[in-house]
Amino acid sequence: MSTASVDPHAAENRPRLLDTVDRVCEMCFGLFMALTFVGAVSAMGAPENAAHDMFVTALGCNLAWGLADAVMYLVRTLADRGRKLSLIKAVRGANASSDAIALLRGALPPAMLALVEDPELEAIRSRVVRSSELPDRPALGLQDFLAALGVFLLVVLATFPVALPFIVISDVPTALLVSRILTIVMLFGAGIALGRYAGFGGWIAGLAMTLVGVALTAAIILLGG
Template identity: 60%
Template sequence: MDVTGLTDQQGNDAREPVLDTVDRVSELCFGLFMALTFVGAVSAATAGEGAGRKMFYTALGCNLAWGLADAVMFLVRTLTNRGRRLTLAWTIKHQSDAAAGVRALRKALPPWITPLIADTELELIRARVATLPDLPRRPVFVRDDVIGAVGIFVIVVASTFPVALPFVLFSDVPTALIVSRVLTIAMLFGSGMALGYHAGFSGWKAGLAMAALGVALTVAIISLGG
């Protein structure tokens, strides 16, 4: 993949996933929390003919809209970041002063990594960037961007079902609430484990922390009128 992030990595066995672990878990949790704002408002007192089915379709509609908005913003963010990289590449390519090119590269680095890279190393990168052929004039979308956006949409929408589907499957609202909450906590626990392993922490501790955080956030969302 070139420095601007504009090319598709076809034929590369070490290709990175379109959405990493943090992206996938974050979108799943967003969808869960959105659905929980509806489930949290359900109680035995509100039970009625078709109440569970109506709640399910309302939650599903909300997450359809949320998933679409999140997918579009993923594309906007991707194109913006790609544009920044492309602008940097063009700046270096047209910069006759090597030292200025190195400074531009250093400015673009994350703060935590800046002290770890010497100017001599950045000069090697600058020289390679300066010789990149056929740089596009503007950022463009590639196939993986669309795949990533679709993946986000699917994850957000799919997260509705464990939370809201029990209200369609069970006519007794208290029973449906219990099943919904158990499934939601289990999914939050699994999400926390995935993040824990990804970060190099203890999986089960991260799972418990995520489950506790999810319960606290749900209470806060409902309390604030969500």
Template identity: 60%
Template sequence: MHEENSPGARAREPVLDTVDRVSELCFGLFMALTFVGTVSAATGGEAAGRKMLYTALGCNLAWGLADAVMYLVRTIADRARRHALALAIQRERDAAAGVRALRDRLSATLDPFISDDDLESIRKRIAASASLPERARFVRDDFLAALGIFIIIVLSTFPVAAPFVLVKHVPTALLISRVLTLAMLFCCGFALGRYAGWRGWKAGLAMTTLGVLLTMAIIVLGG
């Protein structure tokens, strides 16, 4: 029997959770919105729509690449930190010092619920582990997650900027772009709300409002 079919096996987690996906999609929308938020109804020209799409797409390509790379940097830094803690515990002969090291890394919100006996049990398992690698390394899912971040940010450009290519009348294209963006922000908020256990429609409205206000602030600040 395969290990994943055993009663104690955990289901394989997605490389990006709901918060990651929603956050990156919103980030891409906000970046694209900065290029269409100042479009005037008087703006014209046959190539204006394509120019706007290419500009917004170029921006999100660059930011998608940067965000993906920084995700990898953050991931390996966090993994290296945990690896260093595990090595320190294995090398520490004083059990009390090992427990203190674990306690220092424990989240403050969990601290009241985990006793020193619980941490000692964890310390013993880490100290006895023979499978600890020599150093922290990337795994395949890290690169898949980074690729997912890049793709999400790039794809978020099209609902915002594509109407200016498909619809020649700029005011109509601007209206379609805004409606699509608001709909996507609502869906993002709805998904995030369901994930967090909140009421989906309230979270959707809150995300839509936040997105509008944040985009206005970005434009005002020259973003």
């Protein structure tokens, strides 16, 4: 009988670089960052060159935060893999099968605790013990760096629907109106996508995301963000 290998990285080979939650959250993060500068333009009463300066500043800020968020995505991925690898090593090194099962059960999400029986965990423990291949340390692969690039691009691209109207439309009040409409549409669309992914009503989730986004943006501006 062939011996199965246990690689904590293999289970993370997803067909998509980022799941729906990742994509929506990163887009909203970039959107909120850009919105703070749009609010600043409105608060300043649109002085001369404010639109151009706002666009450049908003883009520069989202470039910086997109880079930081992408790096932290890699750090988070590496740390998560290290935790999983440590769990596998601990299971293989346990003195008794009951100790290994306790370790596996402790790693389960709370919602899964009542759904997974000890015999099922014993089967997993047996596979882990029989495994012949195990990475020495957690590592990042090409897909991880592509996903980090996706994080960066989502944060940066979210700048344009919010800030670009100020460059395209010369009348600042009109540009501000268009920017806010685009923002509401993006928040609503993000809410629908997130609601469908989570099994909620799409339209209700879209409305909720719009209200939350507007409230959060107002709070960020009031706090000096």
